[in-house]
Amino acid sequence: QQQVKQSPQSLIVQKGGISIINCAYENTAFDYFPWYQQFPGKGPALLIAIRPDVSEKKEGRFTISFNKSAKQFSLHIMDSQPGDSATYFCAATGYGQNFVFGPGTRLSVLP
């Protein structure tokens, strides 16, 4: 019940395209869902996060869509750029709980 599933494992997108990464969770006690971006040799950095009281959050080219009934959330990267090439992790947590991370998605944006 603590698992967060993430797909796809890897993703190749042309410059200017839309990148979509999906995650699913089981624990209904989770109430905070962040996405992290990690470049090679660096620590993950918080990219964007959402709480279940809203269905969508947008920050620049990055959007989280959240479906509470389906227990799914996704990251959309609009107008993808080569600089977006990185590994993306979704995560989930709740009160008094540790963060549970998805296995990651390696995104490559072709110029």
Added chain:
Amino acid sequence: SQTIHQWPATLVQPVGSPLSLECTVEGTSNPNLYWYRQAAGRGLQLLFYSVGIGQISSEVPQNLSASRPQDRQFILSSKKLLLSDSGFYLCAWKDTGELFFGEGSRLTVL
């Protein structure tokens, strides 16, 4: 502002040697601190977390240990390294519900 420091950034150690990785957080008090390990091309594995000085919780039993001698210091140690200990070790701290990572320490055990 809060910052997190990890060192050393890179470490190459022989099998059977000891290990000490250090993490220090600045700009906050009584943070929750975490050690994660990331194997090559893999996800984030929680190793230890601490909610206060001297309080350590282990998530994965192995030959690693953690200590928190001061409020903002978290140390990852081993008495004898194994080949399987190679990886990218990340220290993190939690503030107002968000988790922030350090730059990581890359350990290669030969």
